[in-house]
Amino acid sequence: MPSSMTAFARQTIEAPWGTASWELRSVNHRYLEPGFRMPETVRDIEMPLREMARKYLQRGKVDCTLHLHIAQESGDIAVNQSLARQYIDASQQLAGMMATPAPISPLDILRWPGVLKEPEINRDELNKTLLELFEQALIQLLEGRQREGEKLGQLIEQRLDAIAVQVQSVRNNLPELLKAQRHKILARLEELQVSLDHDRLEQELVLMAQKADVDEELDRLDTHLSEIRRVLKRKEPIGRRLDFLMQELNREANTLSSKSIATDTTNSAVELKVLIEQMREQIQNIE
Template sequence: MTAKPNTDHHPIFSMTGFAASESRFPAGLLLIELRAVNHRYLELNVKIEDSLRQFEPQVRELLQRRLGRGKVECRLSLKSDTITSTLALNPAMVTQIAQTLKDLQQHFPQAQPVNLVDIFKLPGVLQTEAVDGDALAQSVQSGLVHAIDELIAARQREGEKLKQVLLDRLQGVREQISIVKPLLPQLIQQYQDKLTAKLREALQAEDDRVRQEMVLYAQRIDVDEELARLNSHITEMDRILAAGGAVGKKLDFLMQEMNREANTLGSKSVAIETTRVSMQLKVLIEQMREQIQNIE
């Protein structure tokens, strides 16, 4: 039985994106923000306020499981709900502070009275209703999943835009190749005729010697192989973009190979037409390379 070819296609993702999520629970509002930019690998920068610090391992594990390459910043914070939460004095803490102030007053009788507002700001003086740990854990889980889903969707939309830019530039490369390829035989022949005349005049060489030199020179300036390799790279790039997935590193390697062929085409150039095509190819390849830096 013949194996069926793999026709699975996957979206292309940018490494740049932003997403935010809000989850309400009895004690307030949980705010989650995700920002991502391009990077060689996955780098997480998790910023969580102290009241949520216990969830950091859970947050990191979920981010690592769902995201590929990119430098990702994750912020988690709690915003207290003053409507639903009630404030109360912590009697034990207030008693302790009062006794301490009384003792200090004996040592520093000339000191100014303490401002009650300053006392309220001391840690532990005011206590709020205890936060339901299970409800908060569920809010963190669901809120983070939602934010990651939004980030992935944003990166996919941006990835599709990048893919279209690459396809447009790739078409430009095809057009440049179609310009230069038909001209090559004529350009080479014209250059050979000029060089033959100069050699005969300078060296007064025999026709066989001149013919041998022309054959060797024609081999050195023949760029058919470079154009063939460029076409091969174009075909491979089409295949990679169609398959999708994590293709950034593959495409970056292809850009290096295509740039090498464009440089060789320029170094072998014998006419302004091929020089111009070589320069335009390098511009298109550099534009593609810049876009590829943002692809996962």
């Protein structure tokens, strides 16, 4: 069952210490590339978060954003005045190096890490809660990717059916096309009143038929279609395998086009390339 690399998930929790919310956005990527935006105060859990992401996902660029609000107890807001003074002194030193420095805003100072003292909370409990909430978001993301992957699989199956119709059409018309090509050459020779050795003529006609024969290409196309259908049922990442099979399908379609001796065959080869490209675009989003 294919799984898409495109999905979104959000999980929120309210606790006595405040609120936390994880937002996960996933898009297609060659490898798994998780990125984390979170407050520096909880940056120490990034490695466990990455390990958890690898547990559930194989490929995709995943943007993970943590919105964390620690509730302030009633009373005055606690400010680390010593740290704030260090920031102010450093800002003033830099201002002395500039011709027209901008004024220092107290609000800017308050935004610097550590200036506002956070309420005392149990860090172990907080980290455990954030990890559990992240896992819930990952499960929701995975479910969304699977739902979208199922739809992508249906679209690919539709293209496979259309390709099979084109392959069968070429196969059915091939004997008549070769026969018509033979009659056309013989008629042209008779029209030009060209006298050729009968055995040599038959040899040339056989060679011409062999070069125009696309049974082998049609057989390989059927084989690739069967393999793609089989791969779509596998319960593992299949995007790279499908991408390789698209290349093989395209190779056979190109050969079919180069061997074409009739407009119908050429049109079928063109239609095959269009269908293959449509599948390839969908497969780029499959894990």
